[in-house]
Amino acid sequence: MILFGIRSPLIVEIEETLIRCGIAISAAVSVNDTPRMLDRSRIVDLRDFAAPPGGRFIACAFSPHRRGELIEQARALGLELAQALIDPTAILPQSARIGEGSFINAGAVIGGATIIGEAVLVNRAASVGHHVLLGDRVSIGPGATLAGDIRVGENSVIGAGATVQPDVRIGANSIVSAGAVVRKNVPDNCIVAGNPAVAKPFKPRASSLQITGGE
Missing domain, CATH: 2.160.10.10 (Hexapeptide repeat proteins)
Structure with a gap:
């Protein structure tokens, strides 16, 4: 799972859910923002991120319009939305x-x-x-x-x-x-x-x- 845009405080709850579900984080992409994750070991700046083929992501923002912007950026890199x-x-x-x-x-x-x-x-x-x-x-x-x-x-x-x-x-x-x-x-x-x-x-x-x- 790739977490895309990780400035929102919501990212902490997303990460906790991933842990409870047993889903591994392959990368957490920071889009020129200060990340707010519990586990910072997989954070990658957007400028350094190389999207894997067929990679799937969750856009991490409460604002619908911000979430839409992140989705557009991720799709431009060839990423696809993850399952719910x-x-x-x-x-x-x-x-x-x-x-x-x-x-x-x-x-x-x-x-x-x-x-x-x-x-x-x-x-x-x-x-x-x-x-x-x-x-x-x-x-x-x-x-x-x-x-x-x-x-x-x-x-x-x-x-x-x-x-x-x-x-x-x-x-x-x-x-x-x-x-x-x-x-x-x-x-x-x-x-x-x-x-x-x-x-x-x-x-x-x-x-x-x-x-x-x-x-």
């Missing part, structure tokens, strides 16, 4: 489908018939209900709760401890702030906060997406 990394303490039904490059963190619970896209992050102790669809590169913060039959568009963030009630649609590139309670649909490119959550237009940026989810 799922912590052994997470609970997944057989009917769930998890896309490549996704990370299901410790204690997460996934409901039946849920579909999770490519390079999605479901953070620790988050709960994703039945018949939920998470688009590519969605980030779910620690302790967030998504009820049943929810759709979340690509590149969106559900913040730490937020609650999304059943049958809600959340558009692409949107943010549900930490602790918000979402009862109504959220359009694309909006940020919602409060209880009940109120939407405001939002122009997504990698930096702003990074600070709302708790990692």
Whole structure:
């Protein structure tokens, strides 16, 4: 497994999950950032990294847009997304489908018939209900709760401890702030906060997406 972009504090939890899964780290690629790993023995600067043929990677960032940038860089080197990394303490039904490059963190619970896209992050102790669809590169913060039959568009963030009630649609590139309670649909490119959550237009940026989810 190649870890790509290792500045995010999330890298420590990814590394812990790899240890619990018995998966070896072949390289940890630092993309001009200060690494935050427990085991620094395999860190390689991007300028010195020689991608192995058919190498598979996980992009290590909470921000969906930052994760997308890392994926583009890794693919330009000829790397491919790894199979989903799922912590052994997470609970997944057989009917769930998890896309490549996704990370299901410790204690997460996934409901039946849920579909999770490519390079999605479901953070620790988050709960994703039945018949939920998470688009590519969605980030779910620690302790967030998504009820049943929810759709979340690509590149969106559900913040730490937020609650999304059943049958809600959340558009692409949107943010549900930490602790918000979402009862109504959220359009694309909006940020919602409060209880009940109120939407405001939002122009997504990698930096702003990074600070709302708790990692």
